[in-house]
Amino acid sequence: METTTQHNIADLLKTHFGYDKFLPNQEEIINNILDQKDTIAIMPTGGGKSLCFQLPALALDGTAIVISPLIALMKDQVDALKANGISATFFNSSQPYEEQQQVLKELQNGNLKLLYVAPESLPQLNFILNSIKINLFAIDEAHCISSWGHDFRPAYTQLKSLKEQFPTVPLIALTATADRATREDIAAQLSIPNAKTFIASFDRPNLYLDVRPGQNRNKQILDFLKIHRDECGIIYCLSRKSTEKLAATLSSKGYKAEAYHAGLTSEERTQIQENFINDVSPIIVATIAFGMGIDKSNVRWVIHYNMPKNIDGYYQEIGRSGRDGLPAHTILFYSFADVIMLRKFAEGTETEAYQLAKLERMQQFAEALSCRRKALLGYFGEHITEDCGNCDICKTPPKYFDGTLIAQKVCSAVTRLQEQEAMGMVLDVLRGAQNAQVFDKGYQNLKTFGAAKDISWRDLQQYVIQLLNQGVLQIYFHENGRLLLTPFAKMVLFEGKTVRLANIIQEVEKVKTERAPRKRADLFDKLKTLRLKLAQEIGMPAYIVFSDAALEDMEHKKPRNREEFAEISGVGEAKLEKYADEFLKIINRHLDGLESDLPTHEHSYKMFADENFSPSEIAEKRGLSEDSIYIHFIKMHQLGTDFDFSQFISSEEIQQIKSAQKTLENPEALKPYFEYFEEKLPYWKIKLGLYL
Incomplete structure (x- = not known):
């Protein structure tokens, strides 16, 4: 049984989301939910948290209720799910009454796989939740429920009633960051003390x-x-x-x-x-x-x-x-x-x-x-x-030097300022700054005034930070940040204790270590332009169509046809159907060096007439179906181009198609012809016969 489930979720992953493998922890978390167990998932941003509840929602009967704190998040995730051919929507206060009623109707009729709802709006759904099949509750940004969390949201505290109301429905709490205190608080607040906790690696190496x-x-x-x-x-x-x-x-x-x-x-x-x-x-x-x-x-x-x-x-x-x-x-x-x-x-x-x-x-x-x-x-x-x-x-590791003399000068200045001044003033005194604050207090008369004037203000500040880090100095934050000496400082001043300081990395050096922006190939830019055009047509963000990573995968793999396009990361069935032809057209034109703005039908005809490619070769090279190529030829003929179709279809075949046209109940559709000829005549030939 377990193998079947794993096989099913792997199929769903590819079919709906276009991925061939899970990210770390995803599969284990999903299987835990499928086993009807409560779950706490701590996964870094970009680690694939959403998939941990979206995929079980598809695998299980019923609807998943996702509690999410922000309207922007709901809209984004719902748009992405719909783009992948998944029935999902959201319910929150931003919607007009009519729209809310439509959502409730779809929920009640069992038409939704996922419903996103704000915690504040959840009570409005109570009367329906008891009457529908709920397959799981997902609490996103779950750290919001904990007062130890860094973004506490009072509205989240009402969620503790979910487990009392629906004791048999599995619940998953997800967050990108939660220390031990926050994790324990999440389990207590949601009444899931036995939840299995999964902590993914927090490393984002990119x-x-x-x-x-x-x-x-x-x-x-x-x-x-x-x-x-x-x-x-x-x-x-x-x-x-x-x-x-x-x-x-x-x-x-x-x-x-x-x-x-x-x-x-x-x-x-x-x-x-x-x-x-x-x-x-x-x-x-x-x-x-x-x-x-x-x-x-x-x-x-x-x-x-x-x-x-x-x-x-x-x-x-x-x-x-x-x-x-x-x-x-x-x-x-x-x-x-x-x-x-x-x-x-x-x-x-x-x-x-x-x-x-x-x-x-x-x-x-x-x-x-x-x-x-x-x-x-x-x-x-x-x-x-x-x-x-x-x-x-790591890119520019510090080089250390004997900083004992600098440390002694700093400690001496702090002493002579009677440990009453914050870092800014200590630095000004050491560098011999000629400003009103220094002169008003008579600090220009101190023995250490100007003792470190050969060191830039920025470098000297960094050395003082290092001395703080090493425990030579300390700060009284609650007393205007004044600097004080520690027992270690006295060892530096009076007992010859050595201090090692790191050389300061200059700004100009640091700029050299920055990641240079990746040089994009022309193809990437063309794919990006197409993505933006398609996104604007459907009124969605560009990354909903395809992520940059998917475009990079296209640029790298250079798919020529639908079969190869289906192997691109992030291409599921819905996106294959919606977008393959247009992206393949760009890729194939780029690879064939055909950068003119020829209409697609002229492009196919040019390859046939001037370059002697057969229709099947043109279809292969352009990543289109053979049907499409013949339609291009028909369009060229309609526009007045002489075209000898007899090389593709015989007069007998044309006659048979015309005869069938008279006998079929629905002669407008192509499928009846296909069935009439016992699937021996391809669709393109049927189209050609009807045209001629």
Whole structure:
């Protein structure tokens, strides 16, 4: 029985989604649901969470109810499912009453395989849910139910009643990031204490992890965008004002960028999301509210203008890039000003100690001088032994030097400032800054004033961060971020303790290590143009038609016919039927060097008349059916081209077809002729006979 089920789900995977194999953990999670067991799935963004409930929904009788927090997410996933030939829809407050009633009718009649619903709207369905066959409940973004989660949503807490109301229906809770405390809370809140927990690898090897000092952020961003001009990306800022200011700066430099934050109306936010999804505005400058659940696969970069408050949020936000598995670049700008601001946000809250501990871990990640991926995965309890080779530290590993003298100068300045000043002032004193703040306090008279004037402000700041990391200095965040000496500092100052510091990687060097945008072949651009045209015709985002990864697979495999096109990753039966002919036409024209704008019927005729290809050879080369080639010939004849059809059909055959026309009940359709001639006469010949 198990083998049959596995065979069935593998068939469904290929038929509906166009994939030949599962991603890690997917098959085990799906089988657990098929065995009617409750499940908690922790999988990284881009790891294929949605498939874990979409595929069982297809395999089981009845309808799957998917609880999802955002309307944008519901619409995206429903559009993608429909494009794959799956009956799905959503129910939420954004729909007019008539549309809601139509959804309820379809649900009651058993016409839906998946229904997406917001937690706030779930009570409105209660009267129907008890009367229909539900095959599973899926709680997406399940960390929203936990107060330990980084995006707590009160509306999620009502979901605990699902297990009481439907004790035999399997429930799956899914999220991209959840530490142990959050996972335990999810199980308790949803009343699924015996749920099997699956934790997929958090490693997203296609993401380049890059952390940079926060000076000159705008210039660094503009330099980055010059290299990545035609790519989609998101920039996260902490404040609304920052999003608007930066979006205006980018727009003034010729980039299509929009600001997104909670101060906009819901209509404005929806429009901006639509613009981003449809590549109208490829750059969004947003507060963290943007992006959760937006299933856009071709985001090529994510920049954090400010440091996030914890690694959970950072990981989820960078995970919005590279979901198609292709290379993506992430940049995190780091400064102590951000740390101090985030600490102020946390202070006085109910979970202050917890939030501050999480912030400290985020800070340690940003300051790491060893492989970033090791630090990131270690946070989620996943340990790798080898350096990743795809982060800023691995690409340009620091060289260490004896930094004892610099450490002594810094410690001496902190001492002479009586441990009362924050980092900015310590740096100003050491560099001999001629500013009012220094002179007002008489610090220009200190012995250490100007003691490190030969070191740039930026480099000196980084050395102080390293001293903080190494435990030579500490910060009193709750007292304006003043720097203090530790017992280790006294060993450095008075006992000759050696300090090793890492050389600072200069910005100019770092630019060289960036991933250069992949040089696209002409074919990729042609496929992309066709995809956009088809997407606009159906009013859907381009990636719903095909992902960038699917287009790359076409470019790589160069399918010539439908059979080969069916092997492209992401091509299921529905997409094969809808799109194969048009994409194959582009691919074959490209490969045959036929770049003119000939109409398709003229193209076929040219290959026949000028290049002596037979109809079957033309069909093979162009990836079309033989029927289509004969229709092209008929069209050329209708347009006045002399054409000798006798080489393809005899006068006897024409006569037989005409005779059948008089006797058949439905002479307009082709199938009756096909059956009349006992399937011995091909369709193209029947069409030709009727035409002549």
